[in-house]
Amino acid sequence: MSVRYALLGLLAEAPMSGYDLTKRFEHSLGAIWPARHNQIYMELKKLLEAGLIAQIEYGARNRKLYAATGTGTAELKRWLMAELEPADRALRFEPPLRANFLWLLEADEADAFLAREEAFFRARRDWLAEQAQTLPTEDADGSVEARRRIAAVGLSLFGDLADWLTAYRRALRDEGGNGDSAASVATNSTPHQPDA
Amino acid sequence: MSVRYALLGLLAEAPMSGYDLTKRFEHSLGAIWPARHNQIYMELKKLLEAGLIAQIEYGARNRKLYAATGTGTAELKRWLMAELEPADRALRFEPPLRANFLWLLEADEADAFLAREEAFFRARRDWLAEQAQTLPTEDADGSVEARRRIAAVGLSLFGDLADWLTAYRRALRDEGGNGDSAASVATNSTPHQPDA
DNA sequence: GCCTCCATGTAATTGGTTACATGATTCT
DNA sequence: AGAATCATGTAACCAATTACATGGAGGC
Numbered sequence: 258m259s260v261r262y263a264l265l266g267l268l269a270e271a272p273m274s275g276y277d278l279t280k281r282f283e284h285s286l287g288a289i290w291p292a293r294h295n296q297i298y299m300e301l302k303k304l305l306e307a308g309l310i311a312q313i314e315y316g317a318r319n320r321k322l323y324a325a326t327g328t329g330t331a332e333l334k335r336w337l338m339a340e341l342e343p344a345d346r347a348l349r350f351e352p353p354l355r356a357n358f359l360w361l362l363e364a365d366e367a368d369a370f371l372a373r374e375e376a377f378f379r380a381r382r383d384w385l386a387e388q389a390q391t392l393p394t395e396d397a398d399g400s401v402e403a404r405r406r407i408a409a410v411g412l413s414l415f416g417d418l419a420d421w422l423t424a425y426r427r428a429l430r431d432e433g434g435n436g437d438s439a440a441s442v443a444t445n446s447t448p449h450q451p452d453a
Numbered sequence: 454m455s456v457r458y459a460l461l462g463l464l465a466e467a468p469m470s471g472y473d474l475t476k477r478f479e480h481s482l483g484a485i486w487p488a489r490h491n492q493i494y495m496e497l498k499k500l501l502e503a504g505l506i507a508q509i510e511y512g513a514r515n516r517k518l519y520a521a522t523g524t525g526t527a528e529l530k531r532w533l534m535a536e537l538e539p540a541d542r543a544l545r546f547e548p549p550l551r552a553n554f555l556w557l558l559e560a561d562e563a564d565a566f567l568a569r570e571e572a573f574f575r576a577r578r579d580w581l582a583e584q585a586q587t588l589p590t591e592d593a594d595g596s597v598e599a600r601r602r603i604a605a606v607g608l609s610l611f612g613d614l615a616d617w618l619t620a621y622r623r624a625l626r627d628e629g630g631n632g633d634s635a636a637s638v639a640t641n642s643t644p645h646q647p648d649a
Numbered sequence: 650g651c652c653t654c655c656a657t658g659t660a661a662t663t664g665g666t667t668a669c670a671t672g673a674t675t676c677t
Numbered sequence: 678a679g680a681a682t683c684a685t686g687t688a689a690c691c692a693a694t695t696a697c698a699t700g701g702a703g704g705c
Binding site: 259262263266269270286288289290291330333334337338342343344346347348349350351352353354355356357358359360361362366370373374376377378399403406407409410413414417418420421424425 | 455458459462465466482484485486487526529530533534538539540542543544545546547548549550551552553554555556557558562566569570572573574595599602603605606609610613614616617620621
């Protein structure tokens, strides 16, 4: 469902092809809501059938340009305002779920696992920061600004995750000697500084 | 998939019923990976058939107590260490996805939307903090500690989301008068302080 | 001629949600 | 006696992933 409306939103902003949309997901949106090319093409088909978007051009290499119709834009607005309480917003974060079961592993295995996860999310955060810096400064329609905001939230979420993993790791290390050390890592002890 | 392993992990910790597992999701795990009772019962059936868990008791009111088998625990370990690169960890965050299309709405509508979302996530964060405080101080098997860690990461992720929404809201307000204000909200200007 | 990137799709399967359905026990 | 909570499930549907599949255009 969300992918459907995400596509509609992007097409309300500017006409694009399935390929362009796929790239948009890869470079910014995907950080908070991933989608692959095949799902995108399938949803485009449905949106087209429902009259929420229209194909406005057929270019070289089979390229098909789509844009949101009036009905489509109206439907998107309706969705934004009326559909679902905030309580029902989809949220999924697998890394902490996995980390939750590390007590099953040997200390060194658990540490290696956490180190790997942490490095990845830290790198991902930096990648997003980079992406944001390479965005154009011109912003005719506000779409660049939107991407910047996605980058901003991605930055803080990935940063937090990485920090949490660091804290988890330290806690496991400190725990090593004694059997009980509950409550020692209830909070994130090295918060990342939001960039100044 | 993740739900399957989450259940296996909880049952490796201590024997529980489907009902107990459902409660665990409602009170802590659900913050990062939601699951409803029917999905839980379905996955339990599959785990049972696969020999990864076993029913160890049949109590009053049809209560069925399950525990992870040796094979189950081994499989969980394998999953933790071998399955999937960190890059493939499932991550989904719907709120920023919605916020991304606010430019379609009137200024007051957009503000109302953001205010509603922000209030919800702030409340959710506080609720998690409360939950964490009511956890027992005794922790025989480490499961309380695990719940505390989930609360910790939930706290920072929900806090960040709420802060991001605040920043978004302020940016839209500041923008009101002039047409362009790109780059003004690239970063989160009011980071929540991780509790001391 | 070969590789890479552009560009689009289908089919089968799994994961997850919504709606429906029911019975036992405890509390008031 | 009625309500709340405990407790477990099925069926239908929708969302998402994985695997499979193809062709055009431009650069080397």
